[in-house]
Amino acid sequence: MFNPKQHGFPQERIIPTEADSIYRKAEVLGWVHDENASLMGGVSGNAGLFATAADLAKLIQMYMNMGIYDGKRYISEKTMREFTRVQYPDNDNRRGLGFDKPYLNNAEKPLAEAYPNPEVSPASFGHSGFTGTFVWADSVNELVFVFLSNRVYPSRTHTAIYDLNIRPALMQVFYQAE
Known part of the structure:
Protein backbone atom coordinates (compact mmCIF):
# COMPACT_ATOMS: atom_id res chain seq x y z
CA MET A 1 0.00 0.00 0.00
CA ALA A 51 4.62 -4.47 -0.42
CA THR A 52 5.64 -7.94 0.68
CA ALA A 53 7.57 -10.36 -1.51
CA ALA A 54 4.46 -12.56 -1.71
CA ASP A 55 2.30 -9.68 -2.94
CA LEU A 56 4.92 -8.58 -5.45
CA ALA A 57 5.19 -12.15 -6.74
CA LYS A 58 1.42 -12.17 -7.38
CA LEU A 59 1.60 -8.82 -9.17
CA ILE A 60 4.55 -9.87 -11.35
CA GLN A 61 2.86 -13.23 -12.06
CA MET A 62 -0.20 -11.31 -13.26
CA TYR A 63 2.01 -9.19 -15.52
CA MET A 64 3.76 -12.30 -16.83
CA ASN A 65 0.33 -13.83 -17.57
CA MET A 66 -0.44 -10.75 -19.69
CA GLY A 67 -2.89 -9.29 -17.18
CA ILE A 68 -4.50 -12.42 -15.75
CA TYR A 69 -4.12 -13.67 -12.18
CA ASP A 70 -6.02 -16.51 -10.56
CA GLY A 71 -8.30 -16.76 -13.58
CA LYS A 72 -9.35 -13.11 -13.53
CA ARG A 73 -8.27 -10.46 -16.04
CA TYR A 74 -7.05 -7.19 -14.49
CA ILE A 75 -5.25 -5.59 -17.46
CA SER A 76 -5.91 -6.17 -21.14
CA GLU A 77 -3.46 -8.35 -23.03
CA LYS A 78 -3.06 -5.60 -25.61
CA THR A 79 -1.96 -3.14 -22.90
CA MET A 80 0.47 -5.63 -21.34
CA ARG A 81 2.03 -6.47 -24.71
CA GLU A 82 2.49 -2.78 -25.48
CA PHE A 83 4.01 -2.00 -22.08
CA THR A 84 6.40 -4.96 -22.14
CA ARG A 85 7.79 -4.65 -25.65
CA VAL A 86 10.97 -2.78 -26.51
CA GLN A 87 9.72 0.60 -27.68
CA TYR A 88 12.67 2.02 -29.64
CA PRO A 89 15.04 -0.78 -30.71
CA ASP A 90 16.23 1.28 -33.71
CA ASN A 91 17.67 3.80 -31.22
CA ASP A 92 19.41 1.01 -29.26
CA ASN A 93 16.92 1.69 -26.44
CA ARG A 94 15.90 -1.48 -24.61
CA ARG A 95 13.12 0.08 -22.49
CA GLY A 96 9.46 -0.85 -22.47
CA LEU A 97 6.72 1.45 -21.20
CA GLY A 98 7.08 1.27 -17.45
CA PHE A 99 9.28 -1.82 -17.55
CA ASP A 100 12.94 -2.57 -18.02
CA LYS A 101 13.89 -5.02 -20.73
CA PRO A 102 17.13 -6.97 -21.20
CA TYR A 103 19.93 -5.41 -23.21
CA LEU A 104 19.26 -5.99 -26.89
CA ASN A 105 22.33 -8.26 -27.24
CA ASN A 106 22.08 -9.53 -23.68
CA ALA A 107 22.72 -13.24 -24.28
CA GLU A 108 26.14 -12.44 -25.74
CA LYS A 109 27.34 -10.57 -22.66
CA PRO A 110 29.14 -11.94 -19.60
CA LEU A 111 27.27 -11.79 -16.28
CA ALA A 112 29.03 -8.60 -15.17
CA GLU A 113 27.91 -6.73 -18.31
CA ALA A 114 24.44 -8.21 -18.90
CA TYR A 115 21.15 -6.73 -17.74
CA PRO A 116 19.71 -8.17 -15.75
CA ASN A 117 21.34 -11.52 -16.48
CA PRO A 118 22.57 -13.12 -19.73
CA GLU A 119 20.12 -16.02 -19.39
CA VAL A 120 16.86 -14.07 -19.38
CA SER A 121 14.74 -14.33 -22.48
CA PRO A 122 14.25 -11.30 -24.76
CA ALA A 123 10.53 -11.48 -23.87
CA SER A 124 11.26 -10.95 -20.18
CA PHE A 125 10.75 -7.68 -18.34
CA GLY A 126 10.93 -6.19 -14.87
CA HIS A 127 11.77 -3.23 -12.72
CA SER A 128 14.55 -2.21 -10.37
CA GLY A 129 14.18 0.31 -7.59
CA PHE A 130 16.58 2.89 -6.20
CA THR A 131 16.64 1.15 -2.83
CA GLY A 132 17.80 -2.11 -4.44
CA THR A 133 14.50 -3.92 -4.90
CA PHE A 134 14.15 -5.88 -8.10
CA VAL A 135 11.39 -7.86 -9.81
CA TRP A 136 11.56 -9.76 -13.09
CA ALA A 137 9.13 -11.85 -15.13
CA ASP A 138 10.24 -14.35 -17.76
CA SER A 139 7.38 -16.31 -19.34
CA VAL A 140 9.72 -18.25 -21.66
CA ASN A 141 11.60 -19.68 -18.67
CA GLU A 142 8.53 -19.64 -16.37
CA LEU A 143 10.35 -17.59 -13.75
CA VAL A 144 9.18 -14.81 -11.46
CA PHE A 145 12.06 -13.26 -9.53
CA VAL A 146 11.46 -10.97 -6.54
CA PHE A 147 14.39 -9.52 -4.64
CA LEU A 148 13.65 -7.17 -1.76
CA SER A 149 16.55 -5.31 -0.29
CA ASN A 150 17.46 -1.96 1.09
CA ARG A 151 20.85 -0.79 -0.07
CA VAL A 152 20.25 2.74 1.25
CA TYR A 153 20.05 1.92 4.96
CA PRO A 154 21.50 3.58 6.81
CA SER A 155 22.93 5.64 3.94
CA ARG A 156 22.42 5.93 0.18
CA THR A 157 26.19 5.85 -0.28
CA HIS A 158 26.11 2.03 -0.07
CA THR A 159 26.75 0.56 -3.50
CA ALA A 160 27.83 -3.00 -2.70
CA ILE A 161 24.64 -4.45 -4.22
CA TYR A 162 25.82 -3.06 -7.58
CA ASP A 163 29.56 -3.39 -7.10
CA LEU A 164 29.27 -7.07 -6.17
CA ASN A 165 26.68 -7.79 -8.89
CA ILE A 166 24.46 -9.47 -6.30
CA ARG A 167 21.11 -9.43 -8.13
CA PRO A 168 22.39 -10.79 -11.48
CA ALA A 169 24.45 -13.46 -9.71
CA LEU A 170 21.47 -14.55 -7.61
CA MET A 171 19.25 -14.64 -10.69
CA GLN A 172 21.78 -16.89 -12.39
CA VAL A 173 21.45 -19.43 -9.58
CA PHE A 174 17.74 -19.77 -10.37
CA TYR A 175 18.23 -19.88 -14.13
CA GLN A 176 20.84 -22.59 -13.84
CA ALA A 177 18.92 -24.70 -11.29
CA GLU A 178 17.43 -27.85 -12.69
Missing part, protein backbone atom coordinates in the same frame (compact mmCIF):
# COMPACT_ATOMS: atom_id res chain seq x y z
CA PHE A 2 0.98 3.62 -0.17
CA ASN A 3 1.62 5.41 3.15
CA PRO A 4 1.33 2.39 5.46
CA LYS A 5 1.64 4.45 8.65
CA GLN A 6 -1.35 6.57 7.65
CA HIS A 7 -3.40 3.38 7.19
CA GLY A 8 -2.60 2.00 10.62
CA PHE A 9 -0.02 -0.55 9.53
CA PRO A 10 1.94 -1.56 12.67
CA GLN A 11 5.19 0.41 12.83
CA GLU A 12 7.09 -2.58 14.23
CA ARG A 13 6.49 -4.35 10.90
CA ILE A 14 7.93 -1.49 8.84
CA ILE A 15 11.64 -1.48 8.12
CA PRO A 16 13.36 1.92 8.05
CA THR A 17 14.51 3.02 4.62
CA GLU A 18 17.27 5.52 5.31
CA ALA A 19 18.79 7.71 7.97
CA ASP A 20 18.27 10.74 5.73
CA SER A 21 20.74 13.51 6.46
CA ILE A 22 19.91 15.61 3.39
CA TYR A 23 16.18 16.06 2.76
CA ARG A 24 14.19 15.00 5.83
CA LYS A 25 17.02 15.02 8.34
CA ALA A 26 15.42 12.03 10.08
CA GLU A 27 15.05 8.29 9.79
CA VAL A 28 12.63 7.45 6.97
CA LEU A 29 10.16 4.84 8.19
CA GLY A 30 6.83 4.00 6.56
CA TRP A 31 7.07 6.94 4.22
CA VAL A 32 8.16 6.87 0.60
CA HIS A 33 11.92 7.16 0.14
CA ASP A 34 11.77 8.94 -3.22
CA GLU A 35 11.91 12.68 -2.63
CA ASN A 36 9.67 13.57 -5.58
CA ALA A 37 7.00 11.09 -4.50
CA SER A 38 7.32 12.43 -0.97
CA LEU A 39 6.56 15.94 -2.18
CA MET A 40 3.42 14.51 -3.82
CA GLY A 41 2.08 13.23 -0.51
CA GLY A 42 3.73 9.84 -0.71
CA VAL A 43 1.70 8.57 -3.66
CA SER A 44 3.26 8.67 -7.09
CA GLY A 45 3.56 6.44 -10.13
CA ASN A 46 7.33 6.39 -9.86
CA ALA A 47 7.75 5.32 -6.23
CA GLY A 48 6.13 4.89 -2.88
CA LEU A 49 4.51 1.47 -2.86
CA PHE A 50 5.18 -0.75 0.15
Whole structure:
Protein backbone atom coordinates (compact mmCIF):
# COMPACT_ATOMS: atom_id res chain seq x y z
CA MET A 1 0.00 0.00 0.00
CA PHE A 2 0.98 3.62 -0.17
CA ASN A 3 1.62 5.41 3.15
CA PRO A 4 1.33 2.39 5.46
CA LYS A 5 1.64 4.45 8.65
CA GLN A 6 -1.35 6.57 7.65
CA HIS A 7 -3.40 3.38 7.19
CA GLY A 8 -2.60 2.00 10.62
CA PHE A 9 -0.02 -0.55 9.53
CA PRO A 10 1.94 -1.56 12.67
CA GLN A 11 5.19 0.41 12.83
CA GLU A 12 7.09 -2.58 14.23
CA ARG A 13 6.49 -4.35 10.90
CA ILE A 14 7.93 -1.49 8.84
CA ILE A 15 11.64 -1.48 8.12
CA PRO A 16 13.36 1.92 8.05
CA THR A 17 14.51 3.02 4.62
CA GLU A 18 17.27 5.52 5.31
CA ALA A 19 18.79 7.71 7.97
CA ASP A 20 18.27 10.74 5.73
CA SER A 21 20.74 13.51 6.46
CA ILE A 22 19.91 15.61 3.39
CA TYR A 23 16.18 16.06 2.76
CA ARG A 24 14.19 15.00 5.83
CA LYS A 25 17.02 15.02 8.34
CA ALA A 26 15.42 12.03 10.08
CA GLU A 27 15.05 8.29 9.79
CA VAL A 28 12.63 7.45 6.97
CA LEU A 29 10.16 4.84 8.19
CA GLY A 30 6.83 4.00 6.56
CA TRP A 31 7.07 6.94 4.22
CA VAL A 32 8.16 6.87 0.60
CA HIS A 33 11.92 7.16 0.14
CA ASP A 34 11.77 8.94 -3.22
CA GLU A 35 11.91 12.68 -2.63
CA ASN A 36 9.67 13.57 -5.58
CA ALA A 37 7.00 11.09 -4.50
CA SER A 38 7.32 12.43 -0.97
CA LEU A 39 6.56 15.94 -2.18
CA MET A 40 3.42 14.51 -3.82
CA GLY A 41 2.08 13.23 -0.51
CA GLY A 42 3.73 9.84 -0.71
CA VAL A 43 1.70 8.57 -3.66
CA SER A 44 3.26 8.67 -7.09
CA GLY A 45 3.56 6.44 -10.13
CA ASN A 46 7.33 6.39 -9.86
CA ALA A 47 7.75 5.32 -6.23
CA GLY A 48 6.13 4.89 -2.88
CA LEU A 49 4.51 1.47 -2.86
CA PHE A 50 5.18 -0.75 0.15
CA ALA A 51 4.62 -4.47 -0.42
CA THR A 52 5.64 -7.94 0.68
CA ALA A 53 7.57 -10.36 -1.51
CA ALA A 54 4.46 -12.56 -1.71
CA ASP A 55 2.30 -9.68 -2.94
CA LEU A 56 4.92 -8.58 -5.45
CA ALA A 57 5.19 -12.15 -6.74
CA LYS A 58 1.42 -12.17 -7.38
CA LEU A 59 1.60 -8.82 -9.17
CA ILE A 60 4.55 -9.87 -11.35
CA GLN A 61 2.86 -13.23 -12.06
CA MET A 62 -0.20 -11.31 -13.26
CA TYR A 63 2.01 -9.19 -15.52
CA MET A 64 3.76 -12.30 -16.83
CA ASN A 65 0.33 -13.83 -17.57
CA MET A 66 -0.44 -10.75 -19.69
CA GLY A 67 -2.89 -9.29 -17.18
CA ILE A 68 -4.50 -12.42 -15.75
CA TYR A 69 -4.12 -13.67 -12.18
CA ASP A 70 -6.02 -16.51 -10.56
CA GLY A 71 -8.30 -16.76 -13.58
CA LYS A 72 -9.35 -13.11 -13.53
CA ARG A 73 -8.27 -10.46 -16.04
CA TYR A 74 -7.05 -7.19 -14.49
CA ILE A 75 -5.25 -5.59 -17.46
CA SER A 76 -5.91 -6.17 -21.14
CA GLU A 77 -3.46 -8.35 -23.03
CA LYS A 78 -3.06 -5.60 -25.61
CA THR A 79 -1.96 -3.14 -22.90
CA MET A 80 0.47 -5.63 -21.34
CA ARG A 81 2.03 -6.47 -24.71
CA GLU A 82 2.49 -2.78 -25.48
CA PHE A 83 4.01 -2.00 -22.08
CA THR A 84 6.40 -4.96 -22.14
CA ARG A 85 7.79 -4.65 -25.65
CA VAL A 86 10.97 -2.78 -26.51
CA GLN A 87 9.72 0.60 -27.68
CA TYR A 88 12.67 2.02 -29.64
CA PRO A 89 15.04 -0.78 -30.71
CA ASP A 90 16.23 1.28 -33.71
CA ASN A 91 17.67 3.80 -31.22
CA ASP A 92 19.41 1.01 -29.26
CA ASN A 93 16.92 1.69 -26.44
CA ARG A 94 15.90 -1.48 -24.61
CA ARG A 95 13.12 0.08 -22.49
CA GLY A 96 9.46 -0.85 -22.47
CA LEU A 97 6.72 1.45 -21.20
CA GLY A 98 7.08 1.27 -17.45
CA PHE A 99 9.28 -1.82 -17.55
CA ASP A 100 12.94 -2.57 -18.02
CA LYS A 101 13.89 -5.02 -20.73
CA PRO A 102 17.13 -6.97 -21.20
CA TYR A 103 19.93 -5.41 -23.21
CA LEU A 104 19.26 -5.99 -26.89
CA ASN A 105 22.33 -8.26 -27.24
CA ASN A 106 22.08 -9.53 -23.68
CA ALA A 107 22.72 -13.24 -24.28
CA GLU A 108 26.14 -12.44 -25.74
CA LYS A 109 27.34 -10.57 -22.66
CA PRO A 110 29.14 -11.94 -19.60
CA LEU A 111 27.27 -11.79 -16.28
CA ALA A 112 29.03 -8.60 -15.17
CA GLU A 113 27.91 -6.73 -18.31
CA ALA A 114 24.44 -8.21 -18.90
CA TYR A 115 21.15 -6.73 -17.74
CA PRO A 116 19.71 -8.17 -15.75
CA ASN A 117 21.34 -11.52 -16.48
CA PRO A 118 22.57 -13.12 -19.73
CA GLU A 119 20.12 -16.02 -19.39
CA VAL A 120 16.86 -14.07 -19.38
CA SER A 121 14.74 -14.33 -22.48
CA PRO A 122 14.25 -11.30 -24.76
CA ALA A 123 10.53 -11.48 -23.87
CA SER A 124 11.26 -10.95 -20.18
CA PHE A 125 10.75 -7.68 -18.34
CA GLY A 126 10.93 -6.19 -14.87
CA HIS A 127 11.77 -3.23 -12.72
CA SER A 128 14.55 -2.21 -10.37
CA GLY A 129 14.18 0.31 -7.59
CA PHE A 130 16.58 2.89 -6.20
CA THR A 131 16.64 1.15 -2.83
CA GLY A 132 17.80 -2.11 -4.44
CA THR A 133 14.50 -3.92 -4.90
CA PHE A 134 14.15 -5.88 -8.10
CA VAL A 135 11.39 -7.86 -9.81
CA TRP A 136 11.56 -9.76 -13.09
CA ALA A 137 9.13 -11.85 -15.13
CA ASP A 138 10.24 -14.35 -17.76
CA SER A 139 7.38 -16.31 -19.34
CA VAL A 140 9.72 -18.25 -21.66
CA ASN A 141 11.60 -19.68 -18.67
CA GLU A 142 8.53 -19.64 -16.37
CA LEU A 143 10.35 -17.59 -13.75
CA VAL A 144 9.18 -14.81 -11.46
CA PHE A 145 12.06 -13.26 -9.53
CA VAL A 146 11.46 -10.97 -6.54
CA PHE A 147 14.39 -9.52 -4.64
CA LEU A 148 13.65 -7.17 -1.76
CA SER A 149 16.55 -5.31 -0.29
CA ASN A 150 17.46 -1.96 1.09
CA ARG A 151 20.85 -0.79 -0.07
CA VAL A 152 20.25 2.74 1.25
CA TYR A 153 20.05 1.92 4.96
CA PRO A 154 21.50 3.58 6.81
CA SER A 155 22.93 5.64 3.94
CA ARG A 156 22.42 5.93 0.18
CA THR A 157 26.19 5.85 -0.28
CA HIS A 158 26.11 2.03 -0.07
CA THR A 159 26.75 0.56 -3.50
CA ALA A 160 27.83 -3.00 -2.70
CA ILE A 161 24.64 -4.45 -4.22
CA TYR A 162 25.82 -3.06 -7.58
CA ASP A 163 29.56 -3.39 -7.10
CA LEU A 164 29.27 -7.07 -6.17
CA ASN A 165 26.68 -7.79 -8.89
CA ILE A 166 24.46 -9.47 -6.30
CA ARG A 167 21.11 -9.43 -8.13
CA PRO A 168 22.39 -10.79 -11.48
CA ALA A 169 24.45 -13.46 -9.71
CA LEU A 170 21.47 -14.55 -7.61
CA MET A 171 19.25 -14.64 -10.69
CA GLN A 172 21.78 -16.89 -12.39
CA VAL A 173 21.45 -19.43 -9.58
CA PHE A 174 17.74 -19.77 -10.37
CA TYR A 175 18.23 -19.88 -14.13
CA GLN A 176 20.84 -22.59 -13.84
CA ALA A 177 18.92 -24.70 -11.29
CA GLU A 178 17.43 -27.85 -12.69
